Amino acid sequence: MEIKLIPVLSDNYIFLLHDPLRHEAVVIDPALADPVLVQLSIWGARLTAIWNTHHHGDHVGGNRDLIRAFPDLVVYGSQYDVTLGRIPGGTVSLKEGDRVEFAKCCADVMHVPGHTLGHLAYYFPPGTASAQGDLFCGDTLFAGGCGRLFEGSAAQMLIALNRFRHLPPQTRLWCAHEYTLNNLRFALTLEPDHPALNHRLATVQALRSVGSATIPSTLDVELQTNPFLRWDSLALMQAVHCQEPLATFAEIRHRKDRF
Numbered sequence: 001m002e003i004k005l006i007p008v009l010s011d012n013y014i015f016l017l018h019d020p021l022r023h024e025a026v027v028i029d030p031a032l033a034d035p036v037l038v039q040l041s042i043w044g045a046r047l048t049a050i051w052n053t054h055h056h057g058d059h060v061g062g063n064r065d066l067i068r069a070f071p072d073l074v075v076y077g078s079q080y081d082v083t084l085g086r087i088p089g090g091t092v093s094l095k096e097g098d099r100v101e102f103a104k105c106c107a108d109v110m111h112v113p114g115h116t117l118g119h120l121a122y123y124f125p126p127g128t129a130s131a132q133g134d135l136f137c138g139d140t141l142f143a144g145g146c147g148r149l150f151e152g153s154a155a156q157m158l159i160a161l162n163r164f165r166h167l168p169p170q171t172r173l174w175c176a177h178e179y180t181l182n183n184l185r186f187a188l189t190l191e192p193d194h195p196a197l198n199h200r201l202a203t204v205q206a207l208r209s210v211g212s213a214t215i216p217s218t219l220d221v222e223l224q225t226n227p228f229l230r231w232d233s234l235a236l237m238q239a240v241h242c243q244e245p246l247a248t249f250a251e252i253r254h255r256k257d258r259f
Contacts, residue, residue, distance in 0.1 A: 001103040001124075003134065003174070005213060006035045011178040012058050013215055015136060016040075019103035024048050026102045028122065028136050029176055031058045033065030046070065051100065052077040053138030054119040055086035059176065063088035076100060078111065080118030094120060107136075112164075114157030115139045115147030126168060132218070133171045135164065142175045143217040144183030144200075146228035148257065154250035158231065165229055169220035180204050180214040186259045187227050190239045190252065196224045227252050 002018040008031050015028040016039055025045045029052060030036050040047055047070045052060050067073050067089045077087030079095045096111035100122065110121040119140055126133035139147035140160055149157060184201045191197060204214050222229050230236055231249035242248040
């Protein structure tokens with residue numbers, strides 16, 4: 001399985017999964033259809049499914065046009081969102097514990113409310129001890145940050161992110177937005193003397209200066225530098241004057257909303 005990252009709009013990423021042996025593809029969160037169709041033409045591949053993480057327009061905006069191009073498409077979304085009619089063309093509803101397959105690989109479906117109530121993540125466990133594994137986390141987790149709490153609570157988001165914390169540290173994180181530079185600048189307002197954070201900021205600045213993506217990240221990098229995965233860090237608790245993890249997380253999210 002090949003993974004193609006397609007930048008669209010101002011800061012979105014569409015992820016296109018490609019099976020070169022079967023000449024088939026699956027798209028995750030198609031904000032737009034045209035860039036997907038262009039890449040499919042380059043590959044000579046047929047799109048078989050759309051996997052949506054949640055219902056926001058910059059994640060489902062291309063659904064209808066892709067269905068017109070491929071009428072047999074299967075469109076997946078969370079049971080919550082499909083039931084409410086929030087996934088354009090949604091045909092299959094998914095819940096926690098379901099699995100989806102592509103290119104002889106199986107992804108675990110994770111229900112991770114917080115950003116929205118129906119938010120899903122798709123996790124491909126590593127096939128071998130030396131492999132990385134891949135998490136398509138939508139707007140739940142970002143490189144250096146996490147999603148805003150539009151529908152869910154801080155407690156729900158903390159539970160979702162804590163599930164990610166327990167995945168293998170080498171897991172690649174395919175976050176749906178290029179927010180890394182701004183997220184790290186915010187993180188430094190909390191821990192200005194954090195060595196790993198300062199080093200990461202310099203690396204990201206260099207990448208962005210030449211237009212390179214900072215996605216995928218890896219879980220081990222996030223565990224060291226992302227404040228939204230370090231709510232139980234004593235240094236962060238002290239920085240935001242909180243005494244327990246949930247309050248720390250909520251305060252960090254509140255500060256980021258105003259940053």
